[in-house]
Amino acid sequence: MTLANVPRYEESTVARQGDHAVVVGASMAGLVAARTVADAFDRVTVLDRDALADDPVPRRGVPQGHQPHVLLEAGRATLADLFPSFAEELLSNGGLVLDWTHDLVHYEDGGYLEPGPRRRPMYAASRPLFEAVTRRCLAAVDGVRLRPECRFVDYQLADAGTAVDGVVVESGRSDGTSTLPADLVVDATGRTSRTPAWLAEHGYERPPEEEVTVDVRYSTAVVDRPSADRRAFFVPPTAPRTRGGGAFPVEGDRWLVTLQGVHGDDPPTEPEGLHGFADSLPVDHLARLLDEREWVGDGVESYPFPSNVRRYYEQLDRFPDGLVVLGDAVASFNPVYGQGMSVASLEALVLHHTLADGGLDGLGVRFFDRASEVVDVAWSMAVGSDLGYAATAGSQSVVEAAFTRYLARLVRTAQDDATVADAYGRVVTMEEPPTSLLSPALVARVLSPR
Ligand SMILES: Cc1cc2nc3c(=O)[nH]c(=O)nc-3n(C[C@H](O)[C@H](O)[C@H](O)COP(=O)(O)OP(=O)(O)OC[C@H]3O[C@@H](n4cnc5c(N)ncnc54)[C@H](O)[C@@H]3O)c2cc1C
Structure with missing residues (x-):
């Protein structure tokens, strides 16, 4: 499923389901899930082990935050529905609205793609700004409370082990642990989610897991940008070419210029080497930005992404009541295709409809079944492209x-x-x-x- 076939958000369709819900993880998946869950509960607590600064700065729990993040149309439209002030807030903090058709220079498979016949809006900002704006919009929703520096330690089990009814947490400001009772817990802790191991420890099956190794590395530099120049450049690595990259305008009159290498063809992590790598691409836009624009800082932020990982929760016969999992905790994709935040947004929309249709009764099983159709699309596109490389194992x-x-x-x-x-x-x-x-x-x- 994509934006075209997940029904749009409609707040009035969701009835009250209980007093309190807890969302673990205040990154993009947790924030959008908390918005939809807030319609069904008097209170929603969103906790994260990190301190959550007001300023849009990268943080430890989201180490990919230095890298460019493209918000695809599915994510843009869904965020705009969930948070009516999102666009205004993003723009007033320096974010941009581009026209995907005319501002994006897209080179793929030996040529530039023709601009389409119509304008298509696209928000552009750094990943920390996207997150800070979403967090601010969420904090204004009735009943929502953010709890930074609060680490999830364990789920609390009830009803002879068939339901989760709270979480055990450790707060940065106190020594011991405490329990937060909840009618619903949402795991949005990302790729390193501990839910699969926890299920196995508590008499459930682990979700079957699939991993497709692609071994991508990003190296990103920041250069200055004339404010009127809103162009973005996208030269994805496409098989058999193992090198690619992109440049994306962000707040503060900057471009994030990123170089990407697949299957061990790593871009250099030092500034000097970046130029040569950029020169080896089939088009010169990135090399020219690196050569001709002024660098903001002299560092290169490098980030490895080993593999696409998918956990098939929808294949489990039994799953505890009172718990759902979404975002990267369910599937994380080769980031070159820019899908993660949009998949998380569509999943939050699916959660909204699943709550509206049947409340908490068997929520997890019903949710995974529907959300898997969103993940299927993103997975088939990402893994389908990655399998074009002879070095990608799989068929x-x-x-x-x-x-x-x-x-x-x-x-x-x-x-x-x-x-x-x-x-x-x-x-x-x-x-x-x-x-x-x-x-x-x-x-x-x-x-x-x-
Ligand atoms: C290099 C790179 C580039 C990317 N580019 C794009 C892009 O262009 N477009 C796009 O849409 N997506 C992109 N993504 C994917 C995107 O970053 C994620 O899909 C998105 O952040 C949603 O992830 P998430 O919220 O599920 O998990 P994460 O972002 O991993 O967040 C998990 C959160 O859980 C918290 N947490 C973890 N454990 C605990 C605990 N025990 N207690 C409390 N809190 C905890 C963490 O602090 C963190 O805040 C990219 C990813 C990478 C790696």
Whole structure:
């Protein structure tokens, strides 16, 4: 499922389900989940082990915060629905609204994609600003309380082990642990979530896990940007080319210029080496930004991302009541495709509808079933592309492999066909499902001799 087929947010559809919900993790998935959960509970506590500064600065619990974060259309539209003041707040703090069609220079598979026929809004900001603005919007919602420096230690079990009814936490300001009773607990602790191990320790099955190694590394520098220049550049590594990168405008008149290498073809972590790596890309936009613009600071922020990981909670027969898991804790994708925040936003929307449709009764099982359709789309796009590298272990079915070949041809067609480029853009931004690329009209354009 994508933005096109998850029904939009409608606050009035959710009835009260209880007194208190706890969301563990105040990064993007936790914040959006807390917004939808707040419609069903008198109080929502969102806890995080980090101190949460008012200023948009990277923090320890979100080490990827130095790296560029693109907010795709599925995430943009959902955040705008959940938080009506989001755009205004983002812009007043220096964020930008770009036009994806005209401001984004997108090179893929040997050519530039043709600009589509219509304007498409795209928010641009640093990852810490996206998070700080979302947090501020959430803090203004009735009943929501943020608890920084509060570490999740354990779930509390009730009803002979069949339900979670609270969390055990350790607060930065006290010595011991304490318990927060809750009618619902949401695990949004990211990729290192301890829920799978906890399930196994408490008589449940672990969710089956799939890992697809891609070994991506980002190296990012910050350069100054003329305020009127809102261009973004995207040159993703696409098989068999192991190198790529991008430059994205952010607040403070800066571009984040990132270089990416796949399967061990790591970009340098020192400033001197970056130029040579950028020069090896098929287009020179990033090399020119690094050479011609003034660097803000002289450091390079480097970040390794070993593998796509997916936990199939939807395959479990038994799952405790009073608990759900979402965001990177369920699936984390090769970040080159920019999907994580948008997947988390759509999952929060699915949680909203699942609460509206059946309340707390068997919530986890019902939620995982529906949310898996969101994850399926993102997973198939990310892993489908990664499997194009001979070094990526794994295989595709005959149908998937045929679709991958069709997609490669579609991308080449999109280099001189604005209609095809527009359709592709809508799929990449999770606005439309990949199946939308198989409409007879589009197939005819893609397969016609060129
Ligand atoms: C290099 C890189 C680039 C990326 N680029 C993009 C992009 O362009 N676009 C995009 O949409 N996504 C991108 N992502 C993915 C994106 O960062 C995540 O999908 C997004 O942050 C949602 O993750 P999350 O909230 O589930 O988990 P996380 O962001 O990992 O947050 C988990 C939170 O839980 C807290 N926590 C963990 N354990 C505990 C505990 N025991 N007690 C209390 N708190 C705890 C942490 O402090 C943290 O705040 C990128 C990721 C990487 C690695």
